[in-house]
Ligand SMILES: Cc1cc2nc3c(=O)[nH]c(=O)nc-3n(C[C@H](O)[C@H](O)[C@H](O)COP(=O)(O)OP(=O)(O)OC[C@H]3O[C@@H](n4cnc5c(N)ncnc54)[C@H](O)[C@@H]3O)c2cc1C
């Protein structure tokens with residue numbers, strides 16, 4: 001849940017040496033990954049920075065109710081999956097249930113460690129953190145409101161908008177204690193017994209993995225034939241099959257019509273192109289429903305439009321590749337801007353905006369080399385282009401897909417997991433004799449770590465012939481990428 005408070009307008013950190021003033025080089029609205037990375041880098045470059053956050057803690061969605069608490073739960077429940085696998089390997093272990101109080105303490109301590117550490121870092125860099133709700137009064141003036149004092153005004157040479165996003169509900173179906181968004185799902189006191197999850201993106205798939213591992217009987221209601229349907233088809237199909245193999249029921253081609261309360265839970269009505277061609281509705285029951293159909297940017301306060309900040313039809317703030325908005329001296333970063341919505345993208349945007357404001361002329365964020373990772377079981381990760389998107393590009397020639405059979409990898413076999421790995425290679429029209437790697441797509445237990453190497457290769461446009469010379473330690477999951485590169489270079493080693 002969002003932890004909005006009406007704390008006093010003051011420095012958040014007790015040991016913050018910088019007293020609030022009314023004049024700054026930079027005022028940033030929102031202390032999530034976009035806002036705090038801008039603050040940290042700007043302060044490092046010598047700017048006087050105020051960071052305004054309406055929650056009681058810094059860190060935004062990611063630290064408080066996104067990346068960190070979900071991965072804490074995932075770290076905990078993945079041990080149940082491991083222990084089930086251990087039994088197959090001859091290691092006797094029993095799963096005696098979950099101490100939810102202890103689990104909640106672990107999750108919260110993971111969050112607290114990150115938010116406290118961030119607060120201290122901001123303090124060390126002399127960033128003034130102010131708790132309150134901010135709005136732009138004019139291009140160089142921000143008003144801050146909270147309950148305890150009169151609104152007050154800050155002046156700034158530049159303003160950065162980093163207000164983030166919130167979960168989108170189904171039409172006319174507000175979130176409740178039973179119809180959950182991810183914030184509410186993270187606050188549950190017990191895992192649900194037979195939840196329905198609506199959606200097929202990162203939130204849906206991660207919660208499906210957490211809950212199924214913990215013993216819930218999860219049903220996923222998805223519109224297409226596979227989860228992560230905007231990913232490369234082979235990869236998303238591999239993950240879909242892996243989830244089904246674990247017992248997650250995936251109802252494909254389905255569109256939720258409504259959710260109603262019944263005597264003992266919820267009834268989800270949906271139309272399904274797969275099971276009923278006459279369009280008749282089907283029903284499933286659930287004790288909780290998680291609605292994970294995307295997020296809406298926090299840009300609907302009237303001051304956005306009044307300040308002249310242009311948005312697209314989804315409410316996303318339009319910027320150039322350096323973060324300038326339509327309003328001079330106002331910049332935007334993170335989930336309110338069009339593109340991938342990940343913390344690591346927001347970090348890089350924050351750095352680029354800070355360096356632009358400081359006059360360092362940074363390179364713009366390279367939107368083509370942003371890795372996507374889903375912390376499901378198994379994990380899925382990708383970077384760059386799939387085969388179809390590469391074929392649609394005018395600047396690429398001779399597109400080739402190389403598929404590595406994951407069960408040829410010793411560590412994959414030992415893990416008991418299924419997976420997939422494919423590479424897309426191509427030549428650029430301007431250099432038609434040099435083949436480079438333009439995309440890597442992985443489903444595997446350590447895909448989130450493996451993708452970092454792929455990012456170097458794709459992001460730096462390394463020729464296949466050079467990348468295939470990199471030596472990988474044996475026996476590791478990372479060898480799978482090495483073997484795939486050898487195959488793409490026409491020199492497969494441990495496969496035909
Ligand atoms: C369940 C979940 C799991 C996720 N897991 C991952 C993951 O594993 N990896 C990953 O890379 N990404 C993950 N994400 C996405 C990631 O959390 C976001 O991309 C990231 O937080 C965006 O950062 P931001 O700074 O743009 O916005 P936010 O983090 O949303 O921060 C915006 C901040 O602005 C504040 N604010 C808004 N309006 C005002 C105002 N008017 N005045 C003052 N303060 C204001 C808000 O209170 C908030 O703290 C996850 C998201 C969710 C929901």
Ligand SMILES: NC(=O)c1ccc[n+]([C@@H]2O[C@H](COP(=O)([O-])OP(=O)(O)OC[C@H]3O[C@@H](n4cnc5c(N)ncnc54)[C@H](O)[C@@H]3O)[C@@H](O)[C@H]2O)c1
Pocket residue numbers: 198199200201202203204206222223228229255256292293294295340341342373374375
């Ligand atoms: N590991 C990570 O990096 C991570 C983890 C969780 C969330 N996130 C980010 O948080 C944001 C929110 O995640 P999300 O999964 O909610 O959104 P998403 O946009 O990633 O996925 C939304 C899913 O809902 C489906 N959908 C949309 N409207 C629907 C409808 N009316 N009925 C049924 N299905 C519908 C879409 O087809 C899609 O599969 C994303 O930007 C995501 O990148 C990232």
